[in-house]
Amino acid sequence: MLKQLQAAYNGKRVFLTGHTGFKGSWILKVLSLLGAEIQGYSLSPEFEYNLYNLINGDSLNDSIIADIRNKEGLKKAIIDFQPDFIFHLAAQPLVRLSYQIPSETFEVNAVGTANVLDAVRYLNKPCQLIIITTDKVYHNQEWEHPYKETDRLGGYDPYSASKACAELVIDSYRNSFFNPSNYNEHGKAIAVTRAGNVIGGGDWAKDRLIPDIVRALSQQQEVSIRNPNAVRPWQHVLEPVVGYLILGEKLLNSPLLYSSAYNFGPHLDDAMPVSAMVNLAIKAWGGGNFKNTSAEHQPHEAGLLKLDINKASIELGWNPKYNAQTAIDKTIAWYKNYVTHPGEVINFTENQVKDFISA
Ligand SMILES: NC(=O)c1ccc[n+]([C@@H]2O[C@H](COP(=O)([O-])OP(=O)(O)OC[C@H]3O[C@@H](n4cnc5c(N)ncnc54)[C@H](O)[C@@H]3O)[C@@H](O)[C@H]2O)c1
16 A cells, blocks of 8 residues: 555645644645645644644645635645645534534535635646545435435535535536546546544544543543444544545546545444443543433434445445554554653654554
């Protein structure tokens, strides 16, 4: 996998939105190890503790701190940089926060995506775009069966709906301005990625399971769990990150074959209830307890969500490497190392990346 990715990204110009976030910092680290020249574009890291600063993200890219809603600034950044690839991750990514700031969530996630695509209309060179949405774009009917890329899109909460809107925006730009049938004229190919919940070291977002668990356990407190029975497709953050990079490499070599949507998720038996994940995390930490704090009047969140990953497996040759147990072990090992040896974060993170991509 390493050689394949190096051949695609070494020396290439990659424009990365959302580079200061959790997933963005991991992809930044991987791309820098692959020898890419990276321009980041996002807001400043949100939390006092953040992976971006811990891995010295500023040394890995030319970082622009700006809003994706600043259409002209974004366009100038993209045109000036002349990217070979764009990975668009910048978003308001939280379901519960989207109930508090719904219109802002739509602006950042749907209009922000249109701003990226609009800027690309003025880019006079070939460029591969990989746009990150989510598994929550599927019209969730609480089905037992896993969602396929051809299933209907929709969204109950503002976050899910904003990402489903982004997919409509992408489809429209793909048809109207970057139509695959005219690829030789415009040179742009666009793929969409729909990943499930990810876990890994360095996430400190509010209302996410692993950060909540680590915050509680490191202070010897009980972990409060809101939706213990909700089933989610958990995976280590490096799984989709490497999936996005493989998809970019495929687009580079055969743009017409791969400009569509791909699910990235774990094998089906690793889609498990929140309570089972918490138990695995507590065991990996070495002890602790959790309590169910579900209240009656919580904002609606999907209860059952599984993903069919056959398309990525068959067409991209991408398959999950870690099962849920390994994903949790790697994640908890990262946080424990951070607590006990904070000065080793860069090496520890780099070794986790190298272990993952070299095998
Ligand atoms: N973490 C998950 O479990 C998960 C699951 C599925 C999809 N996703 C998607 O992956 C992407 C990255 O998520 P994450 O978990 O790293 O989130 P994160 O909150 O850690 O990072 C979000 C990034 O977007 C940037 N951003 C937010 N608003 C912006 C704005 N107005 N202008 C410019 N930049 C802005 C932030 O600065 C940050 O760099 C998002 O698109 C998210 O929807 C995440």
